[in-house]
Amino acid sequence: MRILVIGGGGREHALCWSLRRSPRVTDLLCAPGNAGIASLASCLPVDQTSVPDMLRVTAETSPDLVVIGPEVPLAAGIVDALQAQGTRVFGPTEAAAQLESSKAFSKAFMQRNGIATARYELCSTMAQVQAALPRFTAPVVVKADGLAAGKGVIIASTLAEAEAAAHDLLQLGGTPDSTIVLEEFLDGEELSFFALCDGTTAVSIAAAQDHKRLLDNDQGPNTGGMGAYSTDDLLPDALRDQLLRDVAQRTVDGMRAEGTPFHGILFCGIMLVPGRGPMAPDPMVLEFNTRWGDPETEAIVLRLKTDMLDLIDASIDGTAAQLHIKLRPDAAACVIAASAGYPNAPRKGDIIRGLDAPPPPGTVVFQAGTSQAGNDIVTAGGRVLAIGAAAPNLPEALDLCYATLRSIRFDGMQYRNDIGARALR
Numbered sequence: 001m002r003i004l005v006i007g008g009g010g011r012e013h014a015l016c017w018s019l020r021r022s023p024r025v026t027d028l029l030c031a032p033g034n035a036g037i038a039s040l041a042s043c044l045p046v047d048q049t050s051v052p053d054m055l056r057v058t059a060e061t062s063p064d065l066v067v068i069g070p071e072v073p074l075a076a077g078i079v080d081a082l083q084a085q086g087t088r089v090f091g092p093t094e095a096a097a098q099l100e101s102s103k104a105f106s107k108a109f110m111q112r113n114g115i116a117t118a119r120y121e122l123c124s125t126m127a128q129v130q131a132a133l134p135r136f137t138a139p140v141v142v143k144a145d146g147l148a149a150g151k152g153v154i155i156a157s158t159l160a161e162a163e164a165a166a167h168d169l170l171q172l173g174g175t176p177d178s179t180i181v182l183e184e185f186l187d188g189e190e191l192s193f194f195a196l197c198d199g200t201t202a203v204s205i206a207a208a209q210d211h212k213r214l215l216d217n218d219q220g221p222n223t224g225g226m227g228a229y230s231t232d233d234l235l236p237d238a239l240r241d242q243l244l245r246d247v248a249q250r251t252v253d254g255m256r257a258e259g260t261p262f263h264g265i266l267f268c269g270i271m272l273v274p275g276r277g278p279m280a281p282d283p284m285v286l287e288f289n290t291r292w293g294d295p296e297t298e299a300i301v302l303r304l305k306t307d308m309l310d311l312i313d314a315s316i317d318g319t320a321a322q323l324h325i326k327l328r329p330d331a332a333a334c335v336i337a338a339s340a341g342y343p344n345a346p347r348k349g350d351i352i353r354g355l356d357a358p359p360p361p362g363t364v365v366f367q368a369g370t371s372q373a374g375n376d377i378v379t380a381g382g383r384v385l386a387i388g389a390a391a392p393n394l395p396e397a398l399d400l401c402y403a404t405l406r407s408i409r410f411d412g413m414q415y416r417n418d419i420g421a422r423a424l425r
């Protein structure tokens with residue numbers, strides 16, 4: 001089969017790596033891809049915000065299947081456009097992708113479908129914000145409605161700070177109908193839960209934990225994610241069953257009932273809020289994403305025993321209930337190497353050294369923001385590399401990641417030293 005993957009980050013490198021292991025994949029293309037993906041797939045330039053341009057690349061390459069990696073093409077309606085011309089495609093339609101692309105939509109959806117989430121109010125004017133804020137106690141979470149690449153969430157420690165943040169977001173929206181969400185702050189442990197959905201059924205894939213802050217001990221600014229790990233311990237059977245029943249399946253049922261069936265990856269951002277009694281924590285949904293996570297995917301694919309293509313086929317064809325997703329019981333981790341200036345002003349063009357040496361068994365160096373410049377591979381974005389490893393246990397997986405990371409260097413390289421540390425304590 002000839003497969004076209006849309007995207008060009010560490011997640012898409014991991015998806016291409018996983019697809020390459022499928023005996024059914026004969027031909028792999030990626031648009032736009034990156035310098036690392038180029039070793040696995042033919043890379044083609046594309047504008048991921050432009051549906052016509054993505055249709056052009058598809059028409060020129062005639063793939064049997066198109067796999068959409070990032071959220072921006074999903075929100076732009078690439079799945080609907082490809083389906084309309086008879087192309088087989090993995091991912092949710094524009095209407096189903098609203099679970100991620102509009103927080104106003106997803107919060108209201110959760111409320112009407114009985115899915116536990118933080119109490120919230122929507123506001124479109126400062127008068128509404130000023131009227132609503134006294135109904136909250138600090139800290140208050142202020143969120144932009146639409147996709148914001150991780151920059152649309154402010155945790156305000158006072159109501160005055162929340163008012164200022166709301167003002168900034170409403171101004172940024174720039175249109176009279178821009179909307180923000182004011183939300184109750186939830187305290188607890190975060191978990192990324194991934195379910196495969198086929199329009200009718202949700203099945204569990206895996207859980208992972210992301211590390212959003214730039215610096216060790218969760219200090220510094222928020223980023224797209226500085227590392228992740230995935231183990232079975234993160235997802236005890238009882239928690240998995242609860243997340244599947246009360247969050248993922250309820251979402252799939254609701255979307256189907258509302259005429260917008262959900263096919264693809266449902267990435268549930270969960271806060272495990274300590275229970276009020278001696279019971280296990282209450283899982284509450286922070287947000288939905290309608291695609292694989294980055295960098296969670298770079299860890300999860302290293303544990304996946306099931307053929308990635310079988311997983312994709314089940315989601316498109318409505319056969320997820322018959323699929324037995326198998327994971328290796330071991331642990332996987334990934335550590336991000338980010339460029340100088342990330343996340344505010346990532347520097348491009350620094351030469352990356354040490355990529356030629358083959359990494360130790362179990363380790364894969366996924367590339368994210370990289371490009372080829374003559375004979376060199378150089379930094380070309382904020383998150384540059386995702387060094388992933390799988391091993392029989394988390395300490396060994398982390399040792400492999402860090403040993404490989406320390407053999408790679410570029411000017412201004414930033415990384416966290418404490419990925420997975422919370423799980424080890």
Ligand code: AMP
Nearest residue numbers: 118141153183184185186187269286287
């Ligand atoms: P979101 O894009 O909604 O997942 O928010 C990004 C990050 O902001 C989450 O991963 C959390 O760390 C944090 N966050 C979002 N909503 C809340 C909330 N209600 N309470 C506490 N933290 C939150």
Ligand code: GLY
Nearest residue numbers: 210225293294295
């Ligand atoms: N790791 C968070 C995300 O992919 O949105």
